[in-house]
Amino acid sequence: MNDLVMKFQDRLAVLCFPTNQFGHQENTTNEEMLSSLRYVRPGDDFQPLGDMFQKTEVNGRNTNALFKF
Numbered sequence: 001m002n003d004l005v006m007k008f009q010d011r012l013a014v015l016c017f018p019t020n021q022f023g024h025q026e027n028t029t030n031e032e033m034l035s036s037l038r039y040v041r042p043g044d045d046f047q048p049l050g051d052m053f054q055k056t057e058v059n060g061r062n063t064n065a066l067f068k069f
Contacts, residue, residue, distance in 0.1 A: 005049040014050030017066070019058045030054045 005014050018026045018033060028036045033055070037046050056064040 002046075002049045014048075016048055016050045016052045017058065017064070018053075018055045020055060021058060021060070026055060 001014055001016075004012060020026045026033070034047070034052065037048060039045075056066075058064065058067045
């Protein structure tokens, strides 16, 4: 993801919408998410360059309106 942001800087916006709806892959709270990415998974001081949003639901009854298409 960061490679794409760097490669296409002014021509691409990466919007990150974390969710816990796919095998509980994002178990952190919104407050813990960036620290988890930086220090745990993937770790190694990783910091996403895309625009990070709060956790949301991407399917089901409470789907965020952005994903209803």
